[in-house]
Each structure stands twice: as C-alpha cells, then as structure tokens.
Amino acid sequence: MQWVSYLPSLAQGALVTAWITLAAIAIGALLAFVAGIARVEGGRIVSTLALCYTELFRGTSLLVQLFWFYYALPLIGISFEPVATGILVLALHVGAYGSEIVRGALASVSVQQVEAARALNFGRWHTLVHVTLPQALIEMLPAFGNLAIETLKLSSLVSLISIADLTFRAQSIRNLTLDSAGVYTLTLVGYFAMSLVLMMVMRLIERLARRGAAFPRAAHS
Amino acid sequence: MMYGFTWDTATPLTYAWSILPIILIGLTVTLKAAAAGFAIALVLGLVFAMLRRSRFRSVSWTTACVVEFLRDTPLLVQLFFLYYVLPEYGVTLPAFLTGALALGLQYSAYTSEVYRGGIEAVPRGQWEAATALNLTRMQTYRDIVVPQIVPRILPAMGNYMVAMIKETPVLSVITVLDMMALANMIGERTFEYLVPLTMVGLIFLILTLICSAGLHRLQKVLPKAGIPLR
Numbered sequence: 001m002q003w004v005s006y007l008p009s010l011a012q013g014a015l016v017t018a019w020i021t022l023a024a025i026a027i028g029a030l031l032a033f034v035a036g037i038a039r040v041e042g043g044r045i046v047s048t049l050a051l052c053y054t055e056l057f058r059g060t061s062l063l064v065q066l067f068w069f070y071y072a073l074p075l076i077g078i079s080f081e082p083v084a085t086g087i088l089v090l091a092l093h094v095g096a097y098g099s100e101i102v103r104g105a106l107a108s109v110s111v112q113q114v115e116a117a118r119a120l121n122f123g124r125w126h127t128l129v130h131v132t133l134p135q136a137l138i139e140m141l142p143a144f145g146n147l148a149i150e151t152l153k154l155s156s157l158v159s160l161i162s163i164a165d166l167t168f169r170a171q172s173i174r175n176l177t178l179d180s181a182g183v184y185t186l187t188l189v190g191y192f193a194m195s196l197v198l199m200m201v202m203r204l205i206e207r208l209a210r211r212g213a214a215f216p217r218a219a220h221s
Numbered sequence: 222m223m224y225g226f227t228w229d230t231a232t233p234l235t236y237a238w239s240i241l242p243i244i245l246i247g248l249t250v251t252l253k254a255a256a257a258g259f260a261i262a263l264v265l266g267l268v269f270a271m272l273r274r275s276r277f278r279s280v281s282w283t284t285a286c287v288v289e290f291l292r293d294t295p296l297l298v299q300l301f302f303l304y305y306v307l308p309e310y311g312v313t314l315p316a317f318l319t320g321a322l323a324l325g326l327q328y329s330a331y332t333s334e335v336y337r338g339g340i341e342a343v344p345r346g347q348w349e350a351a352t353a354l355n356l357t358r359m360q361t362y363r364d365i366v367v368p369q370i371v372p373r374i375l376p377a378m379g380n381y382m383v384a385m386i387k388e389t390p391v392l393s394v395i396t397v398l399d400m401m402a403l404a405n406m407i408g409e410r411t412f413e414y415l416v417p418l419t420m421v422g423l424i425f426l427i428l429t430l431i432c433s434a435g436l437h438r439l440q441k442v443l444p445k446a447g448i449p450l451r
Contacts, residue, residue: 055426055430056426058429059387059425059426059429059430060387060422060425060426060429061387061388061389061390061401061422061425062387063390063391063393063401064390064401064418064421064422064425065422067401067405067414067418068414068418068419068422071408071414071418072414072415072418072419073415075413075414075415076415149293152295153293153294153295153296154295155295156295156296156297156298157295157297157391159297160297160394167295167297167298167301170298170301171301174301174305180301180302180305180306180309181306181309184298184301184302184305184306185302187298188290188294188298188299188302191293191294191295191298192290192293192294195293195294196293199293
C-alpha cells in the first residue's frame with residue numbers, strides 16, 4: 001500500500017490545479033465575453049482587434065504561449081510570478097476559444113428579437129443586455145461546460161513552468177519512488193474526479209439558467 | 222552550434238534566419254507526429270464508436286467509460302503514463318511512437334464521438350432496409366453507413382486534426398525533438414528565447430491559418446447529397 005503515502009502531496013497539488021483552473025475559467029470567461037461582444041457589436045477597429053486576439057491565441061499552441069510568457073517576455077523586461085503567468089496564459093488561451101462561443105451564440109439569437117427591440121426603441125446596449133445576451137447565455141452554457149473541462153486538462157501544462165500542480169507533484173513523486181504505474185494512475189484518477197465534479201457543477205448551472213428562460217429552447221442544442 | 226548548424230545572434234533578424242533551418246527540421250517532426258497520431262485516432266475512434274454500439278450492454282458500457290476517461294484526463298499525464306509505465310511491462314517504444322500513441326488515444330475519444338454522431342444520423346429505415354436485404358453488420362457499415370457519413374464528419378475531423386497539430390509541442394517533454402524542443406535547445410544555448418519561441422508561434426499560426434482555409438474550402442466542395450449536413 002505504498003500509494004497511500006503519495007496522497008497528501010498529490011492532494012496539495014490537486015488544490016493548486018483547482019485554484020489555477022478556477023481562476024483561469026473566471027478570467028477567461030470575462031475575456032471571452034469582452035472579445036465575443038466586441039466581435040459582434042464593436043466597430044471595425046474594435047472587432048478587428050478582438051479577431052486578432054482570438055486568432056493569435058487559438059492559432060498557436062498553449063505550450064508555446066506558456067513558454068513565450070515564461071522565458072521570452074522577461075528578456076524584454078516583463079515578468080510575473082510563475083503562478084500568475086500560468087493563470088494569465090491559460091485564461092488568455094481559453095478566453096480566445098470562449099469568445100468564439102459567445103460570438104456564435106449571439107449570432108444565433110433570431111433577427112426578429114433584435115428587430116422587436118428596435119421597434120420598442122431599445123438602445124443597442126439595452127438590446128444586448130436585456131434581449132440578446134440572456135437568450136444567448138443559455139445557448140452558450142453547454143459549450144462553456146466543455147471548455148471548462150478543457151481548461152482543467154490544459155492546466156496540467158503549467159507544471160512545465162515549475163508550478164507545483166498535480167502533474168508536477170506526480171512527476172516529483174515518480175522521480176523519488178520510480179513507481180510510475182501507481183503514481184500516474186492515481187493522478188489520472190484525480191483529474192478524472194475533478195472533471196466529473198466540474199461537469200456536475202456546469203450541469204447544475206445549466207439547469208438553473210434554463211429554469212428562468214421565458215422561451216425554453218430544445219434541451220440539447 | 223547544433224547539428225552542424227551555426228547561428229548569428231548579431232540582430233534578431235539574422236538570428237531568426239540562421240536558426241530557421243533547424244526549426245524547419247522540427248516542423249517535419251511535428252507534422253509527422255500529428256499525422257501518425259491522427260491516423261491512430263481515426264482507426265481507434267471508429268473501433269470505439271462501433272464497440273459503443275455493441276448489442277452487449279457490458280461491452281458498450283465499458284467502452285463508454287474508457288472513452289470518457291480518455292477524454293477527461295490531460296494529455297500530458299497520459300503521455301507520462303505511457304512513457305514511464307509501458308516499459309515496465311516490457312513494451313519499449315521510441316519516444317516518437319509513444320507520443321503519437323498518446324495523441325492518438327486522447328483524440329480517439331473525440332473522433333469516436335464524431336463517428337457516433339455520424340452513424341446515428343443514418344436514418345433508421347436504412348438499417349432496416351439493410352436487415353431486409355440480409356446484409357451482415359460488417360457489410361452494412363462498409364457499404365451503407367461509412368460512405369454516407371464521410372462527407373458529414375469530415376469538417377469535424379478536420380477541426381480535430383488542426384487541434385492535434387497544436388498539441389504536438391507537448392511531446393517535447395518526452396524528448397521528441399519537435400519544433401518546441403529545438404527552439405528550447407537553441408534558447409538554452411544562446412540565452413535568447415524570444416526569437417526562437419516567437420518563430421515557433423508564428424509557424425503554428427501560419428499552419429493553422431492554412432489548415433482552416435483548407436477546411437473552409439473543403440466544406441464548399443463536399444457533396445451535399447446523402448445525409449444532409451446540418
């Protein structure tokens with residue numbers, strides 16, 4: 001029963017993983033809404049800027065981005081703590097993916113809704129906040145759920161910039177004990193459990209959001 | 222100096238130009254790993270999708286669990302698992318193959334869902350017609366189902382291929398000498414990471430932009446006959 005002795009260290013790592021994932025999801029969601037709304041509602045300059053951000057962070061690999069922020073940026077005088085770098089890069093990365101979700105959902109709200117808002121003399125901001133966004137939000141949630149799981153999985157890469165998350169702890173325990181099968185099986189199970197919890201939370205949020213909808217759409221869309 | 226290449230760090234531009242050949246060697250490794258991984262994902266995904274539709278409850282349920290597990294755990298940890306645990310059971314693969322296998326395993330979970338969606342879109346009547354014509358299950362898949370779902374699943378598969386190309390840098394942690402690994406090695410020797418890492422990022426950006434444009438064109442030329450595309 002050697003593996004029991006790994007648990008305290010792995011649990012500490014899991015806490016770091018959870019913290020980084022949740023922080024990245026929160027900041028990433030904010031970025032996703034800003035960029036997604038900018039793509040749809042912004043003028044030409046603003047929407048082009050948002051498009052550049054999205055393409056830049058979707059088009060390059062997360063590991064490249066992490067190393068770039070960790071190794072390359074300090075050379076031109078900009079540096080953060082490793083944990084801050086990890087959260088920032090992860091958030092920028094998933095924010096770019098999230099902005100596509102926000103954009104798609106906003107575009108899927110029917111034109112009549114916008115026209116009706118116009119007929120009622122709603123301003124653009126008013127239309128967005130009170131008409132399109134609440135409907136789009138329900139559409140976005142399933143995709144955001146997948147993205148949250150993706151964030152958790154991608155967060156394992158921050159171990160490569162020396163953050164002591166679950167993967168990092170697993171690596172150091174393996175290097176000490178050479179019990180690869182035990183350590184990595186436990187680690188995989190740990191990630192799986194965290195994914196399941198995240199999934200259940202997202203389902204709950206989805207249910208709560210759907211309950212308030214005036215015109216519930218098809219449940220699976 | 223590395224592999225007989227020399228570099229010139231006088232200005233960022235000459236530096237970039239002098240290390241370009243090395244980075245391009247890494248690019249071929251990256252593309253090969255993605256191609257091998259994707260081939261594995263395509264085959265394994267189909268196997269998973271068909272097992273999942275098995276008549277035996279135990280088989281379909283076990284497959285569903287395996288797929289879910291593969292999909293919800295990080296590629297990096299799966300990679301370490303294969304890299305360190307397989308040799309303990311006597312399976313010693315080169316790092317490149319281990320990496321391709323890990324990529325393939327992770328993405329087979331995604332592709333199996335794509336196949337499943339495609340297979341489920343085949344109307345019930347066709348399955349019944351196949352039964353009426355006394356076709357075996359194998360014949361039904363080969364002659365009826367697969368030809369029809371190919372145009373339907375191609376765009377989704379293409380997206381996953383692009384995603385996989387972007388995940389290959391992870392293989393550099395198990396000593397596969399891809400673009401990322403080479404850029405890091407150059408950085409370690411010159412203490413100048415900015416140029417090589419930026420180049421790797423730019424090459425990925427160009428690569429994905431080309432792939433997305435290609436996919437966009439593919440979607441236009443695909444036949445709309447058969448099962449309607451959503």
